[in-house]
Amino acid sequence: MDLRNDRSFFDLLAGSFERLTHQPLVPKEIRPDDAPRWLYEDAPFGILAHNTAEDPVFVYGNEAVQKRFEYTWEELTALPSRLSAEAPERSERERFLNEVKQHGFVANYRGIRIAKSGKRFWIEDAIVWQLTDADGTYRGQAAFLPRTSDI
Secondary structure (H helix, E strand, O other): OOOOOOHHHHHHHHHHHHHHHOOOOOOOOOOOOOHHHHHHHHOOOEEEEEOOOOOOEEEEEOHHHHHHHOOOHHHHOOOEHHHHOOHHHHHHHHHHHHHHHHHOEEEEEEEEEEOOOOOEEEEEEEEEEEEEOOOOOEEEEEEEEOEEEEO
């Protein structure tokens, strides 16, 4: 399923983010009908989301994420999310994601990630949160990546 401009998936991302952090994901001046497209195409920050599979796979990554991780939409949405970190970093990533599960979200996260080319970079000041719908059903996890920097 292509979630790039899917309104219900956008509502899941934005709604769960705002319920947990008390902050809007998209600026209030963006019209609701334009918000999914803005988040995917124009947002000056990265947004990633993975599903609830035993080995979670990315289901969403906006254009800012695709550029930084060097994947097309098709490549990114076929990638197990654990592969976004190098093997030595994966245990730290798993520990962190378990913390997110316990608390609903974690802010100010910093970690090393790896692009398709093998280039390593920092994600900084990230917010990682549980994707839960309005009924409280768990749908995966997502990350807001406001800053990245080369290593």
